[in-house]
Amino acid sequence: MLRDLRELPRTVWPRAVVYGAVAAVLIGVPSDVIDTPIFGRPVETGWLDYVILLVTSALIGLIFAIRPAASGDAVTEAAVERQGTSTIWGGFVSFLAVGCPVCNQAVVALVGISGALSWWAPVQPVVGLAALALLVWTLRKRLRTYQAVACPLPTS
Template identity: 45%
Template sequence: MLDVLRAWSPRRWWAALGAAAVTVLVVAVPTAMLPTPVFGREIPTTWWAWPVLAVTAALSGLLFATYVREPGAAAAEPTVDRRGFAGGLLAFFAVGCPVCNKVVLLALGYAGALQWFAPVQPVLAVAGVALLAWALRARLRGEVSCAVPEPPPTTTTTTRSAAGRV
């Protein structure tokens, strides 16, 4: 898989870098890891949330870049891997404030979010990173798979006579 990454053009690397930066913003701003006047956080960011965000952004950027077509390459039918989306979503919930998530608050309440959801967040982080890595591995392996050659055209033709003989 490293050979595939080494063969990438600058176009793909720039796409990976841009997608990683967008991932950081999409995850860190609404979860208030990056302070903004719009979003607040009642529980401080955990020590492990920053490495999870960095790994999530890197994997998401690389995964995004696998969908960037090289100039002059034949257009292949794109297959979207939902594991990458699921991994990013899990990482989003993992690094977020446990009591700032409205769905968790509605389902568990404030005390339940702290007692039940907060301890599960590291598991969500590991699962999210694992799904992103799995999706990236599948996409990179697909880039090195061998193309199936087309069968040669058949040139043998048979004719039948009126009597049915060949």
């Protein structure tokens, strides 16, 4: 996978930085990992929240920056669409992983505030790993799709 990333055209990397920054803002501002006066967070942000935000944003940026050329192939187009959906889900799971445990209304409704702090907060790093795994899997799929479209196999 690292070899495939090194072989990407230079035009992908500036787009990846822009998309990654947008992803970081979209995930970090509402979860108050990126501190703004708009949102508040009663539970302190941990160092792992910053790591998860940084890595997932970088992966989302790469996935969205790698766009296969239009092939007209319905199978390839469907695969690219599924990869976009997986990326959005990865971002959502990342948001759940870095968000304040007591600010998540669904968690508070299910287990209460004490349950959010004693049950959900310790599970959040595992949720972050799940987001990372989903995004790495999606990036691998995107790189395979890119290679298949950019360098199609010769037909006999």
